[in-house]
Amino acid sequence: MRQSAGWCLIITLMLMQCSNSPLQAEPLQLVDTLASLKPRAGEIPAEAQILQQLLSLYPSPYQLVDISRNRAREWTKTAGNACIPWLRKTAERERDYLFTLPYMLESAIVLISLPDSPWQRQLEQLQDHSGRISLQQLLLLHRPPLLGVEKNRSYGAEIDALLLQHHKALYTRSTAGEFVGSMLPMLQKGFVDLMLEYPKIARRSSTALRFWPLSEAEPFNLVHFACSRSAQGEKIVALLNQIIRQQAGQPSYHQLMFKTLAPAEQAAALHYWQQALTITPKAQTPTAH
Known part of the structure; x- marks a missing residue:
């Protein structure tokens, strides 16, 4: 009986340790529909530089998936561990994907x-x-x-x-x-x-x-990763959110984001983005694939 109780205590302590440990790495398939990470002539666009910076901090290997924009969204729904960058979040899309926090924004x-x-x-x-x-x-x-x-x-x-x-x-x-x-x-x-x-x-x-x-336009466009609605996708979103929160306090990251904004917009844009980052994401139930 004492031996059984001892094992129960050990298992309980192990579970507590796991629950307090950092999120485990999760391989990611990035559906780069804008070809923003492919080598090209000229200056690399700001959105590609931001994406490169975030991915350099991702704690697991990622694979670029070469697929047309017209097919990318349907493919991501069933891939299990895929994400599309540079996407606006809508109520309709939230039924199909898990969204990260906004990792950048753009002019209206x-x-x-x-x-x-x-x-x-x-x-x-x-x-x-x-x-x-x-x-x-x-x-x-x-x-x-x-x-x-x-x-x-x-x-x-x-x-x-x-x-x-x-x-x-x-x-x-x-x-x-x-x-x-x-x-x-x-x-x-x-x-x-x-x-x-x-x-x-x-x-x-x-x-x-x-x-x-336009008077009906949102002040700025918040940009997200849209990921597979699955258990894997849920882990990937949690990892990406950690990285986004870390970068949100870095002035160098702000300067990258400001490259797409007029100087007069930058202070308001930073406030708008930081407010969006404080909103707690809704609990999302992944769909098993």
């Missing part, structure tokens, strides 16, 4: 036109005192512009709801391969009147463009 989504757009005068008339345009007012015009949007992208909860409501005023296409901002050629060729995009993506085009801030 904007409406984009060509400088000589026939819609310029109308857009100027719709601007409020702060220079913003209501997308709802624009789409409620008797003859609204043809707005180009990409299928399966989220532009923020309020804008997504408006796009669903006014779908007849939209030109929709699937995002092609690794190219985010694939609606730009459609705008350049006059197939659409206006489009929605992040300023940093649009600025990579050689075409002159005009940006119009």
Whole structure:
């Protein structure tokens, strides 16, 4: 009896020790749909530098998965230990993926036109005192512009709801391969009147463009990893969250994130991001695969 009790005590102490120990490493498959970690000519974009820094701190091997953006999300659902970086979190997506804390943010989504757009005068008339345009007012015009949007992208909860409501005023296409901002050629060729995009993506085009801030846009776009909804995915999210929290206090990490933001936005952006990091993630039940 004493021997049995002794073994029970040893097992109990071992379990307590395990519960207090750091999270165990978990291999990760990174679905790099933007090819941000592939060698390329020119300066490495800030989002790729941030991703590289986070992955350099990940305590287990990771594998890059080369798969098109159109297939990546379905594949990640069943992979078990995969994550997609640079994704916006929505209520609908949370049903399919486990999301990390936001690891960076970007400037708000904007409406984009060509400088000589026939819609310029109308857009100027719709601007409020702060220079913003209501997308709802624009789409409620008797003859609204043809707005180009990409299928399966989220532009923020309020804008997504408006796009669903006014779908007849939209030109929709699937995002092609690794190219985010694939609606730009459609705008350049006059197939659409206006489009929605992040300023940093649009600025990579050689075409002159005009940006119009939207009153329905979120102040900043929070960027997350979306991971497989599984027991493995849950461990990976916990590990990534640890790294994100560690980097959140590093000025060098802030400077990387600021590369995509205008100087006037940086203080507000840092406050917005740090507030988002303090929100306790909801308990998420993984789905067994």
